[in-house]
Amino acid sequence: MIRETAKYLFQFILLILAQVLIFNNIDFSGFINPYIYTLFILLLPFYLPNLVLLMSAFTLGLTIDLFMGTPGVHSSATLLMAFARPFVMSLYSPREGYQTGTYPRMAQFGTEWFVKYAVTLILLHHFTLFYLEVFTFHHFFSTFLRALLSSLLTSVLIIFSQFFIFRR
Amino acid sequence: MRNLLRFIAQHHFLILFLIIESFSLFLFFSANPYQRVHFYIASHKISGRISTRIENIKDYLSLYKENQKLSEENSRLYNQAGSALSVMASDTGYIQDSLTHMKFRFLTARVINNTVNKQFNYLTLDRGGNTGIGPEMAVISGDGIVGIVKSVSPNYAAVLSVLNRDFMISAKIKKNGYFGPLSWNGNSTERATLVDIPHHVQVSTGDTIITSGYGGVFPEGFIIGTIDRFRLKGGNYYEITVKLSTDFRKLNNVQVIHNYAKTEIDSIENSVNQ
Numbered sequence: 280m281i282r283e284t285a286k287y288l289f290q291f292i293l294l295i296l297a298q299v300l301i302f303n304n305i306d307f308s309g310f311i312n313p314y315i316y317t318l319f320i321l322l323l324p325f326y327l328p329n330l331v332l333l334m335s336a337f338t339l340g341l342t343i344d345l346f347m348g349t350p351g352v353h354s355s356a357t358l359l360m361a362f363a364r365p366f367v368m369s370l371y372s373p374r375e376g377y378q379t380g381t382y383p384r385m386a387q388f389g390t391e392w393f394v395k396y397a398v399t400l401i402l403l404h405h406f407t408l409f410y411l412e413v414f415t416f417h418h419f420f421s422t423f424l425r426a427l428l429s430s431l432l433t434s435v436l437i438i439f440s441q442f443f444i445f446r447r
Numbered sequence: 448m449r450n451l452l453r454f455i456a457q458h459h460f461l462i463l464f465l466i467i468e469s470f471s472l473f474l475f476f477s478a479n480p481y482q483r484v485h486f487y488i489a490s491h492k493i494s495g496r497i498s499t500r501i502e503n504i505k506d507y508l509s510l511y512k513e514n515q516k517l518s519e520e521n522s523r524l525y526n527q528a529g530s531a532l533s534v535m536a537s538d539t540g541y542i543q544d545s546l547t548h549m550k551f552r553f554l555t556a557r558v559i560n561n562t563v564n565k566q567f568n569y570l571t572l573d574r575g576g577n578t579g580i581g582p583e584m585a586v587i588s589g590d591g592i593v594g595i596v597k598s599v600s601p602n603y604a605a606v607l608s609v610l611n612r613d614f615m616i617s618a619k620i621k622k623n624g625y626f627g628p629l630s631w632n633g634n635s636t637e638r639a640t641l642v643d644i645p646h647h648v649q650v651s652t653g654d655t656i657i658t659s660g661y662g663g664v665f666p667e668g669f670i671i672g673t674i675d676r677f678r679l680k681g682g683n684y685y686e687i688t689v690k691l692s693t694d695f696r697k698l699n700n701v702q703v704i705h706n707y708a709k710t711e712i713d714s715i716e717n718s719v720n721q
């Protein structure tokens with residue numbers, strides 16, 4: 280149990296550092312910003328107390344907010360993503376359900392399952408994030424394109440990460 | 448009561464979510480420009496050291512380009528030396544006074560943190576109150592305007608970037624002097640919008656837009672950019688899209704401009720307003 284917690288704490292710190300040090304510095308003409316820290320929410324174990332799930336999402340979002348100087352934007356989007364996670368999981372649930380002792384990983388549930396699961400939640404997160412940040416429908420299509428392309432890049436990065444790190 | 452408890456137990460996930468989410472949204476909506484700057488400064492205290500390191504590395508990598516830009520800027524400044532001096536009205540005409548009445552002072556600083564991909568972008572400079580930088584001073588680079596200093600600590604300054612939806616200055620068309628407010632629409636890192644130019648004014652793409660000097664923050668005549676597109680809005684006024692001459696993704700060395708006359712201008716303007 281403690282080892283488990285330490286593992287997720289390590290992932291938490293690693294993903295925040297990767298986001299702040301590397302991915303926040305990558306930008307394609309200020310248009311596409313990948314937010315790979317969302318991988319943390321995707322990788323959390325299946326049966327997690329609701330309070331733990333929501334609080335860890337809030338802490339994650341707020342930490343990113345602190346680094347980026349955007350009060351409330353990332354924490355709101357990440358919270359919504361964590362809230363939607365159980366519903367998305369049951370939507371794509373395999374016939375026999377999720378066994379205890381399994382983890383939401385590509386290695387365990389296959390590429391198709393992981394891609395569907397990850398992309399749905401990433402799209403939700405990114406669209407919430409971009410529209411909340413702009414907070415207007417004035418430039419609806421340019422925001423839409425930004426959110427869509429960023430989600431695409433984040434998804435690709437996250438899916439690739441499953442082949443190299445965070446495999447188990 | 449029992450039903451209420453059962454309801455809460457049944458929907459506790461949703462209720463928990465709503466509580467934390469509303470707190471989070473409260474953080475978002477309660478932030479006004481002033482608080483945003485402070486949140487930015489607080490976040491800078493945490494990430495400041497890391498970003499200084501990263502910036503050191505980036506600086507080293509772009510040393511060659513930066514040198515070239517600085518020498519170009521130098522030669523340009525040699526050509527126009529004297530423009531920083533104020534022109535004083537005397538009995539017989541205007542004289543340029545270099546001794547007793549410096550109007551602007553230029554301070555160099557380096558950008559150690561800069562964002563372009565948000566709606567409210569800020570920059571951090573590596574100089575602050577200790578070197579004489581204060582709030583409401585203009586920040587320019589060799590290519591054009593950068594922003595306005597909003598808050599300083601002894602060693603750092605937080606600058607409201609042009610690429611911030613709270614940013615607004617007075618700008619004018621160089622060739623005919625018509626002026627209007629210029630702001631960023633949050634859309635592209637390369638463009639800003641100039642409005643309130645009457646429809647009878649001759650405008651064409653490629654015209655230069657400069658600072659008007661009104662408001663006392665920016666001195667008159669600093670380049671902002673060129674006209675990219677324009678259209679009539681509501682029939683009477685042009686809405687002009689300006690292509691910014693500053694590349695905000697490559698900012699490194701900047702100049703902070705201290706206007707010695709700003710307090711005097713402000714006090715005389717306030718006395719009229721009251």
